[in-house]
Amino acid sequence: MHNSLYSLHHCVDTVIDFVRKIGWVPMHNTNDSRIALKLKDLQEKLDELRAATTYSQTDEYVREIVAELRRLGKACERTATNVIESFGAEIRDLRLANETLRAKGALHQAVFENSNDGIVITTRGGDFLDVNQGFVRLVGCKTKEEVFARRVQDFYSDPRQRIQMRRKVDRTGVAMDFEIKFRRIDGTEIDTLHTIDVRLDGEGRISGYQGIMRDITERKIAQKALQEARDELQIRVRERTAELAEANARLKSEIAERARAQEALILSEERMRAIFEAATECISIKNRSLKYTLVNPYMANLLELPANDIVERDDEEIFGQEAGQHLRQVDQRVLAGETIEEEHTRPVKGLPTTFLDVRSPIRNSKGQIIGICAISRNITDRRRIFSRDQSTAEEYLSPAMRVTLARASIAANSDLIVLIEGESGSGKDYLARFIHDNSNRNGGPFYAINCAAIAQDLAESELFGHEAGAYTGAIRRKRGLVELAEGGTLLLNEIGELSLPMQAKLLTFLDTFSFTRVGGEKNVTVNVRIMAATNRDLSQAVSRGEFRRDLFFRLNVYGIRVPPLRERLADIPVLTRQIVGQLAQELRLTAGLSIRPEDMEKLIQYSWPGNVRELKNVLERSVILSEGPDLRLDFLDLADTNDCESPWVVQFPPSPSMTQAMEELRRQFIEMALQRTGGNKCAAARILGISRYTLKRQMKALKMGGLK
Secondary structure, three states, rough: OOHHHHHHHHHHHHHHHHHHHOOOOOOOOOHHHHHHHHHHHHHHHHHHHOOOOHHHHHHHHHHHHHHHEEEEEHHHHHHHHHHHHHHHHHHHHHHHHHHHHHHHHHHHHHHHOOOOOOEEEEOOOOOOEEEOOOHHHHOOOOHHHHHHHOEEEHHOOHHHHHHHHHHHHHHHOOOOOEEEEOOOOOOOOOEEEEEEEEEEEEOOOEEEEEEEOOOOOOOHHHHHHHHHHHHHHHHHHHHHHHHHHHHHHHHHHHHHHHHHHHHEEEEHHHHHHHHHHOOOOOEEEEEEEEEEEEOOHHHHHHHOOEEEEOOOHHHHHHHHHHHHHHHHHHHOOOOOOOOOEEEEEEEEHHHHHHEEEEEEEEEEOOOOOEEEEEEEEEEEEEHHHHHHOOOOOHHHHHHHHHHHHHHHHHHHOOOOOEEEEEOOOOHHHHHHHHHHHHHOOOOOOOEEEEEOOOHHHHHHHHHHHHHHOOOOOOOOOOHHHHHHHHEEEEEOOOOHOOOOHHHHHHHHHHOOOOEEEEEOOOOOOOEEEEEEEEOHHHHHHHHOOOOHHHHHHHHOOOOOOOHHHHHHHHHHHHHHHHHHHHHHHHHOOOOOOOOOOOHHHHHHOOOOOHHHHHHHHHHHHHHHHHHOEEEOOOOOEEEEOOOOOOOOOOOOOOOOOHHHHHHHHHHHHHHHHHHHHHOOOHHHHHHHHHHHHHHHHHHHHHHOOOOO
16 A cells, blocks of 8 residues: 555656646646646645545545546646647747848848948947948948948047047946047048947946947038027127117207207308398309299399399390300309309490309209309409500500501400410510400400419319319319319410420310319310410421420411510500509509609610510619609619610530520529619519529529529
């Protein structure tokens, strides 16, 4: 029996060990739970069998154990079947998982290789374990082998940045982003965004790094541009804010200023109205149709017409056709933008009245010319006071002067260019004034310029004027004599002294009567008569190349020769009476001046090499030295030289040059003038027709400083 019980125990232990050996673990399904309970019950039965003391108990336990073993066998059979089926399913799942894993691996490898971003796997020391094609392109290499031949720190612009990244990633153990300057293989630098993570070995230690790198150069450029735009916007906002604040303050100031300006404007209008109504000059406004729109009371009173009768009328209706046409021509130039100042004589109440007119354009806020403002001053009385005593041809006794005045009268009846020739001091400017005063331009101004007395580099500015800033010292615009003589006459005295370049410019002006100021751009047209005078033989100057032939022909339209005083000694009494009368008026002498007959005869007997200029200087000195109305001429030592030959003798040095000859001639002129004036340099300068400063300068150049 004991053997049987032992066999039973062994059998049960074998079953339990088998179940344990096959690795069965109770699951939470119903069958497994029953098996576990049966094993537990079987174990308990075996324990009770071992403790049984009677046969009946043993037999009962044996029968129960056998029954349990049978039931356990069936349960194990079913469980084995289930386990086999479960293992089959798990094998199928494992095979499917492996296939899925291989597919995912292929997908991951494709993503790794085809990513536009650079992907790298490195050791801690920086050696490359793997890189994708994106990284190869990023660093400018052609193959992976070219990358593997380097270390990752070779591509950092600053290798210290990699050390700093490693420390941060090692310390945190998580992936981190960094913006790094990367140097490509060709040396160029790019901006990159690095995402770096650590790689761990089987023991959890850091074995290397893996990272993704993206080229963000364009993004950085865009960010920089955006930041610059933001900065610019902020600057503009600040500036605009400051401008608005300033504008607000300025607006407040302007409001207050406008209030004050309005008060000042009202006051100014009242003042202007008072000036306009009380002015002793003619003030008028015209529209673009050249009809009067406003006149002041003085003009209405001068014309003896109500202001309403003048308004809406033009100059031809008020001053007649001839004067009206001249004023219309001037006004048309003003409408073109010019400001014109001229003297003009026009009939007022049937009497010729001379006005100094200043006409300027009126512009609106857009700069457009909408009318003309004119201010006219009546200068008739002033011209009468300062006018010369113009003798008629009958007063002159010499035939030569009568012929000259007859030709001058012919010239006065036209606007032809006149060339006046004669010796220095013979009265060429007086004859030019005679022509002007007897012409239809006598209401206009008369200007004369001595071309020999102006510097050649300033001749153009003197004649044609200059704009502000045309040259150093030209602070403001200056009108030249050509423009000042508008409506009148300009005499170019000593025309032969002009330089050749200036002669060319004068010829151009004479062809068009228009010019451009020095430094200016606008063409100016003038209405002026030109007369020229010279003491040189211009035809000879043309032959020598000293004077332009074309200009000579342009000037010599109508020539007049002024005879020297030695050829018309019979006119000395007339000239003496005129000059003495002018001197008395200038010196404001109340008593009349007279010359004794014997002194007059002495004047007639003298040849007067200095011509009328010398005669005037002698009479000026006589007036100053005489104590009564009878002029003294006893200080003069006038020889009887009424022959027509010139007393001047020029001593030429051996083989003289032109310069030496001219210096000798100039020296003799100065010496003779000083002898006749007793060494008085001021009087000598007047005889020579030059200034005292010029006389001193020429004496210094000729080394004549020792003369007394």
